[in-house]
Structures are given as C-alpha cells and as structure tokens.
Amino acid sequence: MRRILLAALLALAGTVAVQAPARADTTQFRGVNWADQRDNFVNGVLYVSGLGPSDTYASASVVADRVVGQLYAITGANTVRMPINEPTVTTYWNTYTGAVDQALTKGKVILAYWAYSGGRPANTAAYDQMWDTVVARYAGNSNAYFEVINEPYGYSTTDLNNFYNSWLARHPDVPRGRVILDGAGLAQNVAAVGQDSRLNSTLLAVHDYSFFAGYEDETSWANHIASSIGGYASRTVATEWGGPMSPGSKNGVSYDTIDYNIPSGSFFADYVRGVSGKLRELGVGGVYWPGLRDGDWYSLTRRTGSGSGIELTLTNPSGLNRLQYSWGIGTGGTTTVRIVNAATGRYADGLGRATAGSDLAQGTGSTSSDQQWVVENSGSYVRIRNVNTGLYFDGMGRAANGSAAGQYSGSTSANQQWTVLTDANNVRLRNRATGLYLDGMGRTANGASAGQYADSTSANQRWRIVAAG
8 A cells, every 4th residue: 555656656667568478386475464554654663463562572473373373264375474674673673573483483474674755765774784684583484585675666777676686795695586576666667677687586576556557447457467577477476466355435435345256347346356367377476465454444354352362354255265366276256247227226137038139128136047147358348248148238339329238149349348437336338339328217117128328427327236146
C-alpha cells in the first residue's frame, strides 16, 4: 500500500521493458506479508501487527508462533515477509529477533528493508550497519532471504544497480539465491535490474497493485504484470500484490465483500483474477499483501486478542482461493455466473431458446441452467455463453435505442464482445459493435426481452454478476 505520487515515480523507473515472459518456477515461495498497522513506511521502530514496544524476545516469539502458525494453517503459505529498518535493528533488535527466529522455524522468512521516504536510505552508513547486523545473524540460516530495498524509486537504473552490486560485494557470505532485488521504480521494471550481469543468480521482485493502472478486464491486468516481469520470470517473486478482502471504499465509492471466485466485472476482481492467473501461468511465486495488517481492508486475516491469545480469522475465502490459485493450487473458482438487473431484479435468461437470433430474456430468479452463463475472456472484452443453449449474448448489430439484445451461435463477431465497466458493486455491459449498453428497460414481466440503450445513469443499465447457485 503506497502513499506516493505514482506518475512521478514511474518516470524515475524508466520505460517498463516488454519482453515475452519465459516460463519458470519460483512457486516454492507461497507467502504472505506481516505488516505494521501504520504501513511499513515508519519513521521509527516497526511493530508488525500484534507486537508492541513492551514486548520482549520471549513474548515476541509467542506472538510469531501464534501469527505465523495461523497464517500458514489458514492459507497454506510457507513464507512470511517481514519489514526491517534502521531504528528497528538499532533499538528493537533484541525483541524483534524473537519473532524472526520463531518464524524461521516454520518456513521461509523474507526480511525486507523499507526506506521511510524518498525511495532510498536517508543515511547510507546507518543502512549498511543495519544490514551488517541482520546478515551476521541470519546469513547461515537457509530459510532467511534478504530483500535489499523495497520499491527503490529514489534511484536511477544505473545508480540502483550500482547500489545492489555494492550490497552484494559487502555481503559475499550471503548466497545469491537468497538475495532479492526489487525491480526499478515501484518494483515494476524487473528487466532494468535483471539484465545487469553483475547481479546474476539473485532473485528479483515485482510489485503490482490495482492503483498502478486503470484496466477494466482480467486480460489487461495479466498482461500488465507480465510486462513488468519481462523475460525474467525464472528469477522473479511477486513480493507484493493484493486487493480488498473486506468491505470498504475507494475514491468515495463503497464496495461490499468481493467474490473473487467469479468474473464479477468489479475493477478489483478483474485485477485479482488477472494477476493471480498470470502468476500461475508463469510459475512465479507470490507473497500476498497483506496476510495480516490490522485495520487494512486488503488484509487476508483479521486479528483478535494479544500475545498467546491471538486468534486470526479469514476475511475472504474467495480471495484465498485466488491466492492459492496463483501458487498453482486448486481451480481458482468458476466462470459460471448469474446476471441480475439492479432496477428490475430480473435475471438474464436464455429461456431455452436455442434458435440463433432469438431475444435475450429476463426472468425471476431460479436455479435453472437458462439463467446460468459462462463468462469467457476475449482479449479486453468478454463473451457470455448460456449454459443450457450454448448461445452467446449478441448485440445483433442493432444500434437503435430500445432494440432487443439477442442470443446467437458462437462467432468472432464484435456483436458478441462486451466491455464490462465497473460501477461499485454493479457493472455495465457495453456492446463492442453497437456501443449500446445492456438495459433491463424497466421490464419486470417474466420473459420480457432485455434491451440495449445509449449510455445513461439509469439503474436499468446496472447489473450484478453473482455466482451461479
């Protein structure tokens, strides 16, 4: 979660290299972030959620046993990413190592450095001393990984690679396979770092969030993270990516809990589904942001209690399903949905009409397969197929306001391609060929035809995509 101005920082990163991603496998990293409630950009000691200034080595070990143990039990993760900075290592180290040591007994730990501001350490000497202390303690532990700096947007590519090379020269006792180097900028330009031969054999980190771009479809989000990784998938781990797991608001728009199991058309669902699908396809391991961060609507778990009484609960099972899917586990949900009109409460219904060109109808909600539709990605568009008849939503080339939407046999026609536009918890469906929107037309009679109409603010053009059944 970032508090910085994206446009200025992307300029510092340079042009993101777009290469054909190579198939790789870093899926040994199945991870979650454990974060400070204030975010990890803290000008002072970092207290990951559940820890505080009064903790000791022993009590921190108990907290980590509860938090990391439950994160792993709930999610199936084997990696936790924990933040460090200069004050934490200088003044809290005797306590914090209790948590780190305990976490290392359970799986991999990525120790990631956060600069408070500016995308670079405020004092290089203090930064070096911090890493000297960390490396001295953990270089010999095969479960410990070292992420040299999180989101190094304060450096040019040349300066960043020189900075990384200096770190490697200072710590030759750390195996390069346990060193993680963030891509340039906001960890988005992996190729800028990966192509420097001095940094060979290290791991690379990519970050991706929904506020990095404004896409409205899964395919574009998948392509977005693939372009950030470029040809370096074999070395890359997504050490941060995530979306809302609880109800919340963004830019003044309120969202209910999002069902990531289905292609609901939500802006966030498109992002989560697109990114998780591409990570799985490329074999790139991932560390979700955050597994636990108190008060964060992105947090995959919620904490109650303290110390030995800490209990974590899962906030969104469908979000976990997509995270596990990104790790190569499970099916990632279903593409079969029902589509209900916000104004009429009627569902898109094939009515068993198997004749190409028949009208798309609306009906009272039922469990019938006539009201079940499969959403198929078609580039940056979707095609929507009826489970019973096999026919697709079709604009039929009808450009007149109020004309009926149809159903037709599968084709490559633009009449069967629809853009899904997010409207908070609803979506609007715009036909590529006609430019008109699917519209309930205020018709509440069972079997009434669904229409098409020019863009309006009417609830008749708002639909909710929900899981079938």
